[in-house]
Amino acid sequence: MIRFAGAPLVMALALIVALLALGEALSPGFASVDQVRRLLIVAALLGIVAAGQNLVILGGREGIDLSVGGIVSVGAIVAGNVMDGANGAIVPAVLACVATGAAIGAINGLGVTVLRIAPLVMTLGMLGVLQGLLVVVRQGAPSGRAAPALARFVTEPGLFGLPGILWLWIAVGIAMALLLHRTVFGQRIYAIGSNERAAHAAGVPTGAVRVSLYALSGAFAALAGLCLIGYSGSSFSNVGEQYMLPSIIAVVFGGTSLAGGRGGYTGTMAGAVLLTVLQGILTTVSIDESGRQMIFGATLVALMLFYGRGEALRA
Amino acid sequence: MTGANAIEPRRSVPRRLLARFPFLPAIAILALLLLASALLSPNSVSPRALTGLVSTYLALMLLAVAQTWVVFAGDIDLSAGAILSLVNVTVVVMMERFGGEPLPVLAALGAGLVVGAACGLVNGVVVAVLRLQGIVATFATGIFFTGLALALMPVAGTPAPALYWRTYGGRILEVPFVLWTAAAAGLLVWALTRTRLVLRLLGVGDGPRAAYQSGVPVTATRMRGYMLCGLFAALAAFCITGATASGDPLVGGAMTLYSVAAVVLGGTALAGGSGTVVGSIAGALIIGLINAVVYYAGTPSEWQNFVQGLSVMLALAIGVLINRGVRS
Numbered sequence: 246m247i248r249f250a251g252a253p254l255v256m257a258l259a260l261i262v263a264l265l266a267l268g269e270a271l272s273p274g275f276a277s278v279d280q281v282r283r284l285l286i287v288a289a290l291l292g293i294v295a296a297g298q299n300l301v302i303l304g305g306r307e308g309i310d311l312s313v314g315g316i317v318s319v320g321a322i323v324a325g326n327v328m329d330g331a332n333g334a335i336v337p338a339v340l341a342c343v344a345t346g347a348a349i350g351a352i353n354g355l356g357v358t359v360l361r362i363a364p365l366v367m368t369l370g371m372l373g374v375l376q377g378l379l380v381v382v383r384q385g386a387p388s389g390r391a392a393p394a395l396a397r398f399v400t401e402p403g404l405f406g407l408p409g410i411l412w413l414w415i416a417v418g419i420a421m422a423l424l425l426h427r428t429v430f431g432q433r434i435y436a437i438g439s440n441e442r443a444a445h446a447a448g449v450p451t452g453a454v455r456v457s458l459y460a461l462s463g464a465f466a467a468l469a470g471l472c473l474i475g476y477s478g479s480s481f482s483n484v485g486e487q488y489m490l491p492s493i494i495a496v497v498f499g500g501t502s503l504a505g506g507r508g509g510y511t512g513t514m515a516g517a518v519l520l521t522v523l524q525g526i527l528t529t530v531s532i533d534e535s536g537r538q539m540i541f542g543a544t545l546v547a548l549m550l551f552y553g554r555g556e557a558l559r560a
Numbered sequence: 561m562t563g564a565n566a567i568e569p570r571r572s573v574p575r576r577l578l579a580r581f582p583f584l585p586a587i588a589i590l591a592l593l594l595l596a597s598a599l600l601s602p603n604s605v606s607p608r609a610l611t612g613l614v615s616t617y618l619a620l621m622l623l624a625v626a627q628t629w630v631v632f633a634g635d636i637d638l639s640a641g642a643i644l645s646l647v648n649v650t651v652v653v654m655m656e657r658f659g660g661e662p663l664p665v666l667a668a669l670g671a672g673l674v675v676g677a678a679c680g681l682v683n684g685v686v687v688a689v690l691r692l693q694g695i696v697a698t699f700a701t702g703i704f705f706t707g708l709a710l711a712l713m714p715v716a717g718t719p720a721p722a723l724y725w726r727t728y729g730g731r732i733l734e735v736p737f738v739l740w741t742a743a744a745a746g747l748l749v750w751a752l753t754r755t756r757l758v759l760r761l762l763g764v765g766d767g768p769r770a771a772y773q774s775g776v777p778v779t780a781t782r783m784r785g786y787m788l789c790g791l792f793a794a795l796a797a798f799c800i801t802g803a804t805a806s807g808d809p810l811v812g813g814a815m816t817l818y819s820v821a822a823v824v825l826g827g828t829a830l831a832g833g834s835g836t837v838v839g840s841i842a843g844a845l846i847i848g849l850i851n852a853v854v855y856y857a858g859t860p861s862e863w864q865n866f867v868q869g870l871s872v873m874l875a876l877a878i879g880v881l882i883n884r885g886v887r888s
Binding site: 309361365367370372376494533534535537539543550556 | 638686690691692693695696697699700701702703704705706707708709710711714768769772778779817820821824830831862863864865866867868869870872873876877880881884
């Protein structure tokens with residue numbers, strides 16, 4: 246059983262190594278330290294979004310958060326405008342942006358639990374609202390500036406040669422592992438994800454747990470938005486959109502079932518790296534955009550064959 | 561019928577009505593939006609303006625219908641917009657290559673239907689045969705279809721032949737062509753809803769195991785659902801081609817999520833097993849009318865997207881609440 250639980254992680258790691266070797270063969274220097282560091286930074290941004298997505302999916306009842314892309318963009322704008330290039334304003338920026346994300350996520354959670362709107366629909370509606378909000382706030386122009394210290398934190402090598410954002414990601418990974426496996430809250434997430442009725446009967450406050458999952462998803466997405474602005478300097482149009490479905494795929498590649506109640510975050514981290522390395526290879530090789538997308542789509546389908554296929558009806 | 565009444569004797573009139581016609585809340589919202597539109601600008605409900613509304617949103621209506629077939633079976637197709645794009649560029653490229661005379665145009669449309677069905681077949685194999693999770697798997701196939709569309713036409717802008725868009729924008733017997741198209745599509749949808757396939761799709765959505773045990777070929781049914789979805793995405797592409805008079809490899813990308821929203825607005829359950837196509841069509845019109853009303857209300861341009869997003873969300877919430885309030 247334990248071996249089975251670790252299988253997606255081992256598989257993702259093996260695939261990452263294979264893809265790095267393939268990348269190195271196709272374009273020497275692909276697996277160099279610098280390049281791998283750069284890939285990991287990109288993966289960390291996706292991975293932090295996927296942390297929240299992972300929690301929502303683990304919570305079950307068709308849990309999914311399509312609004313993360315919008316929240317990443319909103320988080321980037323809030324953070325960029327609060328700090329406006331000043332190092333001293335980083336702490337308020339972090340607080341403001343995470344609070345905004347959590348508030349948006351909590352609204353999602355309330356819609357899903359109190360109004361009992363299907364998560365896909367609720368978060369899809371929220372995405373539309375956030376996209377509209379972005380148009381109002383930004384009015385077409387780039388908005389906000391990253392503080393120099395934040396840009397250094399995200400892009401420049403720090404302790405042991407790893408940029409701060411990778412340490413942040415590792416910290417998120419440890420926090421997620423502790424949260425999921427060492428706290429009552431974590432037990433409750435798995436409980437409502439695998440059998441909500443039973444969890445409710447056992448005294449789990451299912452509604453409160455689910456609302457906090459969506460709030461956490463919003464907070465993680467906003468945090469990724471903050472890091473993203475450090476990576477790119479300022480926030481431009483819909484920066485976050487690229488994270489919506491990849492964050493779900495990273496979770497799937499990490500071995501978490503979309504049905505909820507089964508999986509964890511360690512695999513998701515590997516899934517995020519796997520997805521990023523795959524995209525990295527495709528941008529390295531010289532083929533045009535159409536070929537790139539075709540290979541990307543086909544590879545995703547091929548990789549999914551290794552993960553959580555549904556049961557056959559005649560079994 | 562008497563048997564059903566004997567089992568549930570206390571169901572109120574609205575409950576029975578809603579159980580029979582789950583699209584009623586959508587129709588009510590639609591009527592309210594039409595009223596609001598008429599109050600804000602009397603011209604907006606003139607036959608001319610309404611024809612314009614239909615011609616702008618006919619593609620979304622058809623894409624919503626396409627999405628409905630798979631949602632009936634509890635599936636979802638996030639590649640529907642990409643299929644629309646692929647068919648749009650296929651048709652335009654073929655018409656450009658073989659000329660804009662009636663015969664090549666019809667051949668191009670035939671090829672478009674084949675492409676749509678083939679994309680649906682790919683989705684069906686991936687989701688029903690290989691049993692991958694529909695949301696992520698159709699997203700991946702959608703990326704693949706977008707790649708194909710980009711290979712056929714790297715940049716948007718190849719024009720469609722004049723014969724095509726003149727016909728689409730013209731009139732037959734004084735009636736706009738789009739209304740004929742809408743009527744024909746409506747007839748086709750009505751005929752389809754009376755087929756065994758749609759009954760089986762709903763059965764699979766209600767409970768795949770139960771359907772399997774009662775002899776429904778579940779895998780084949782889900783595959784046919786995806787192929788039907790591909791075919792209707794192709795029909796939607798024909799409308800887009802007529803409305804925009806050109807090819808664009810990314811034209812459908814943003815429409816996928818709207819098609820899902822339209823299905824839900826129409827009172828169809830994403831879990832599968834219940835719903836109506838009429839509802840999805842009304843849902844697509846609600847999205848279109850919300851955009852129109854927000855515009856007629858004189859909303860400042862930078863606020864329009866926000867108000868539209870908020871209104872769609874509100875409509876989704878109201879629909880869900882009415883459905884549940886009356887049913888439970």
